[in-house]
Amino acid sequence: MRGAGMSGPARPVPLGNEPPEGIVSEQRRAARMSLANTETQRRTWWRENQQRLTPYIFLIPGVLFFLVYVIIPIFESFWLSGFDWDGLGEKQWIGFANYQELFDDDAFYTSLKNNVLWLVLYMFAVPAGLGIAIFLNQKVRLIRAYKSLFFFPFVISQVVVGLIFAWFYAPNFGLFYLLLEWATGSGIAVLADPDLVTYGIIAAGLWPQIAYCMILYLTGLNAVDPEQIEAARLDAAKGFKMLWYVILPQLRPATFMAVVVTVIGALRSFDLVSIMTDGGPFGSSRVLSFYMYEQALSEYGYRMGYGAAIAVILFLIMMVFISGFIWKMVDDERRGL
Amino acid sequence: MRSMLYVSISAIAVVAAAASQAGTVKYYGDFDPAPLAAMQEVIADFEAANPGITVEFQNFDHEGYKTSIRNFLTAEPPDLANWYAGNRMAPFVNSGQFMDVSDVWEENGLKEALASALPSMTIDGKQWGVPYTYYQWGIYYNKEAYDQVGAKVPETWDEFIANCALFQEAGIDCVTTGTKALWPGAGIFDYMNLRTNGYDFHMALANGEVPWTDDRVKATFAEWAKLVEPGYITANHAALDWQDAAALLVQGKAANYVMGNFAVAVFKDGGMTDDTLGFMAFPTINPDVPRAEDAPTDTVHIPSGATNVEDAKKFLAYLASPEAQTKINAAMGQLPINKDASVNQDDPFIAAGFELLSTTPGGIAQFFDRDAPAEMAKIGMEGFQQFMVQPDQLDNILERLEKARGRIYK
Amino acid sequence: MFPRPIEQSSRAARISYQVMLPLALILWLLPLIGVAITSVKPASDLAAGNYFGLPSSLAFSNYAEVFTQSPIGQYIFNSFKVTIPTVIGTLVLSCLTGFALGIYRFRGNIWIFFMFVAGNFVPFQILMVPVRDMTVNLGLYNTTTGLVLFHVAFQTGFCTLFMGNFIRALPRELIEAARVEGVTEIRIFWYVVLPLMRPAIAALSVLIFTFIWNDYFWATVLTTSKETQPVTAGLYSLNGQWIAQWQLVSAGAIVAALPPVAMFFLMQRHFIAGLTLGAVK
Structure with a gap:
């Protein structure tokens, strides 16, 4: 089986409902109709070269925007991380001092540790999403509605998810707290416990992430080749064996995407930490993205250079994954072209 | 033109x-x-x-x-x-x-x-x-909780701690606080330090002139540990906002709250009256230290x-x-x-605050997060919160604060 | 089909499946259901410790209170002011870039494509300080325009990836035929390709709408006042004001979640098509 990625091989994405042949003839007609106009044009330099130049002209606005707001700021952050700057006064060049401080900063290591926890535990969304997708991949009455409702958490803003779970965990009256109290005799204030808080937030993050992975797998399961399944059934493959040897290989594109979005989601985790704990108690639930914001823009911070240095580290971690993903995608692209 | x-x-x-x-x-x-x-x-x-x-x-x-x-x-x-x-x-x-x-x-x-x-x-x-x-800080207490366990309003720290044992027996939190936003914990620290070491030392500490690993700072935390170690402080304070903790005082689930006078409105909204809500100055710890107060x-x-x-x-x-x-x-x-x-003398809390602040011999501090530079305040308050959850981590906390001091006050 | 269709199983299995479905759903949505119930509870229920039972009366007044006692209406309006121009701007830019990258072979094509894709994966914290600084210098700090400009630029990365792939998958003969007949490239874009891109445009509009509506990070970084803050950032400050008033927090959260949810249920097919692009081979 061929490698697959977000780009996939050249083949219509299952979006449109119009049959391609119909479009072809219709568009031919449109093309012929506009022919009359084009024939009146003189042969000019532009006409000679338009096929070569058009892509560049079309690219200019998008690329310009993207350069100014995304690409250049990345390099600017690298540069800023060498300064001591409070965002108000003069910048002062201090070389690698920010990094030196960072590597001697307990809060940095706490954040880093939590980021690793996020990365590892967030991966649970992939099998869980697959599990729910398999559970829901039936053709019974109302199943479409069930699928939508299971997917629902993903549509909600993380801010709302955070509030929902903050209520869920709230000591003395939160649903989770009371369930625990009822089951074990004493409740736990998850968000106040330095050892549990990160797990509590990750659980909240998993809720929409599982939904996302589920929908990816549902789409993937839809496209699984029925003939292969039948053939495998004839060979008496069942249950887990069937899943492992027949289904999962066909779901590779969905798995790849699920892993990509989950890794990105885990490293970007900011919203939930900010809403649910503000990094507390005493910084135990910080992640790099939150610590960076805290240092650069929060009430007690405003160390732009230090914040930029944290962002650079986060970027470098992400770079490891990005290069992997991109390498795979470019590879697919090459083979697809 | x-x-x-x-x-x-x-x-x-x-x-x-x-x-x-x-x-x-x-x-x-x-x-x-x-x-x-x-x-x-x-x-x-x-x-x-x-x-x-x-x-x-x-x-x-x-x-x-x-x-x-x-x-x-x-x-x-x-x-x-x-x-x-x-x-x-x-x-x-x-x-x-x-x-x-x-x-x-x-x-x-x-x-x-x-x-x-x-x-x-x-x-x-x-x-x-x-x-x-400005407004005074001090201890707001639930008079009914005091009556319930038969405690007397304390003058000294030892009496206060002795009361705590009574409250604990009755299932009442002796001291409540909600440190989710960190600053309420700093109120407790300020008073522990002002009463143990006095105003001048407290301000020197906030100004970065004294190391956090100083024995006098440790003495402050040793007094504070008398509250923390026996579990006299509301258990989940790190998950609570200060208003949540105020509700505990109102409901009689907690007896004392180290707070600023702005909290009176919240206590009264919750149903407390001048008859059930009391105010006292933070008790004396070291009698040789002149009384100083926080008044942001x-x-x-x-x-x-x-x-x-x-x-x-x-x-x-x-x-x-x-x-x-x-x-x-x-x-x-x-x-x-x-x-x-002029001051409204009909409001007992205002009157008490006026009396308290106008007779303060030691000096008036602003509050930890106003006296210390912002960054130090943040790291400090995280440390105070951590101390109230993990008192055994004190040495690590103080070392961390000392490291921050070396960096922040240049 | 995998797993084996339940219709082929025993009657007992069918029935237990039908029973399990709603149970699983309730369990899955439990936190949400709790919040929905809380949002219609009168404050007195919460004060009396009735946290989970049914509300003693349906207090839709909580919703009225959210709108009258807080600027949530303004926040929601701001969200629209950010979201709609972003959707339009992003679509315009990415139709152009997607066309250029999907149709033409030229030197650097793959590298520009690569740039968009890579930029799209970047942790946005690395952009925060410079982008905030630039927005301040442009005089666009704390304006919805400043927020829109950034979102348009950033989302163009993802949308270019999406559009490029979509266009690449269109039948090439169409374009070749038009070229043979001498149609200019711009007309090819306008009359031939753009009409075919409608499904992609629909899918992206719902997706971008949801992404931008739900954005919280940039809202907190680039806006500060209630005249400009979108509802996500607004909810954060309202949460600070409504301490211990969970009925209001819940109602506010539900109100803030409604527009993308409505969008999702109305345009579900496009939404999922957009989201799962590439999930099948």
Whole structure:
């Protein structure tokens, strides 16, 4: 089986409902109709070269925007991380001092540790999403509605998810707290416990992430080749064996995407930490993205250079994954072209 | 052509003059509902006294404001902005974000009238804003809880700790607090340190002149540990906001709360009355140390980027007057700075606060997050919170604070 | 089909499946259901400790209170002011870039494509300080315009990836035929390709709408006042004001979640098509 990625091989994405042949003839007609106009044009330099130049002209606005707001700021952050700057006064060049401080900063290591926890535990969304997708991949009455409702958490803003779970965990009256109290005799204030808080937030993050992975797998399961399944059934493959040897290989594109979005989601985790704990108690639930914001823009911070240095580290971690993903995608692209 | 130019210039001049006469003063603040109403009354009085000036007030969420101010001071400064006295205003003063308003102090005799706040408003010999209110901190307690266990209101720390044992037996939290936003824990630290080591040491510590690993700091934490180790403090305080903890005091699930006087409104909203809510000064720990108190001062400043400075200064002068301070503090339930303003003696908490602060022999601190630089405050308050959850980590905490001290005070 | 269709199983299995479905759903949505119930509870229920039982009366007044006692209406309006221009701007830019990258072979094609894709994966914290600084310097700090400009630029990365792939999958003969007949490239874009891109445009509009509506990070970084803050950032400050008033927090959260939810249920097919692009081979 061929490698697959977000780009996939050249083949219509299952979006449109119009049959391609119909479009072809219709568009031919449109093309012929506009022919009359084009024939009146003189042969000019532009006409000679338009096929070569058009892509560049079309690219200019998008690329310009993207350069100014995304690409250049990345390099600017690298540069800023060498300064001591409070965002108000003069910048002062201090070389690698920010990094030196960072590597001697307990809060940095706490954040880093939590980021690793996020990365590892967030991966649970992939099998869980697959599990729910398999559970829901039936053709019974109302199943479409069930699928939508299971997917629902993903549509909600993380801010709302955070509030929902903050209520869920709230000591003395939160649903989770009371369930625990009822089951074990004493409740736990998850968000106040330095050892549990990160797990509590990750659980909240998993809720929409599982939904996302589920929908990816549902789409993937839809496209699984029925003939292969039948053939495998004839060979008496069942249950887990069937899943492992027949289904999962066909779901590779969905798995790849699920892993990509989950890794990105885990490293970007900011919203939930900010809403649910503000990094507390005493910084135990910080992640790099939150610590960076805290240092650069929060009430007690405003160390732009230090914040930029944290962002650079986060970027470098992400770079490891990005290069992997991109390498795979470019590879697919090459083979697809 | 020339005459036309002349006409248009004079037209602009007329418009400009009209604009400065009928000035609009943009004012950003962060009031809770009750003080907000009071401030709006003061604004209305000011507008009545100064026809032609309109104050356009915008209120922010209290916590969000502290972040927002950094942004709007640079991006789109108003003419007036709320802030705090002491070290807390230093970054804005040092970076030139606040305007020097010494002339307002000079012209209106404020150095006399607002004498008690003069030190905390002065940096480099100049004044950078006008204080309009302060309030006492101390211990608010539930009288019914005291009656229930038969405890007496303590004078000394030992009596206080002894009471705690009684409360614990009855299933009542001796001390409650909600440290989700960190600062309530700093109130406890301030008093532990002020009572153990006194005002001068406390300020030296906040100014970075004493190491956090000093034995005297450890002595403070040793006293504090008497509360923490037996579990006399509400268990989940790190997940609670201060209002959540206030509810515990109201419901009688907690007996004492180290808080500022602004909390009285919340206690009373919850159903407490002057008969069930009590106030006491924080008990004596070291009898050789003169009593000192925390009394944070709230202030109004003119950003350097203000467009209508003239009218903004008029407003500051008005805000410093005894009438304005009497009125706003009556509504806020706080204490005026102006010595000629009057205090509502019918409110036992105001009266107690007035008595407490006017007789303080040791000195008046602002509050940890105003006395110490912002970064130190943040790291410190995280440390205090951690100490109340993991007292065994004290040495690590103090080392961390000491490391931060070495970096922050350069 | 995998797993084996339940219709082919025993009657008992069918029935237990039908029973399990709603149970699983309730369990899955439990936190949400709790919040929905809380949002219609009168404050007195919460004060009396009735946290989970049914509300003693349906207090839709909580919703009224949210709208009258807080600027949530303004926040929601701001969200629209940010979201709609962003959707339009992003679509315009990415139709152009997607066309250029999907149709033409030229030197650097793959590298530009690569740039968009890579930029799209970047942790946005690395952009925070410079983008905030630039927005302040442009005088666009604390304006919805400043927020829109950034979102348009950033989302163009993802949308270019999406559009490029979509266009690449269109039948090439169409374009070749038009070229043979002498149609200019711009007309090819306008009359031939753009009409075919409608499904992609629909899918992206719903997706971008949801992404931008739900954005919280940039809202807190680039806006501060209630005149400009979108509802996500607004909810954060309201949460600070409504401490211990969970009925209001819940109602506010539900109100803030409604527009993307409505969008999702109305345009579900496009939404899922957009989201799962590439999940099948």
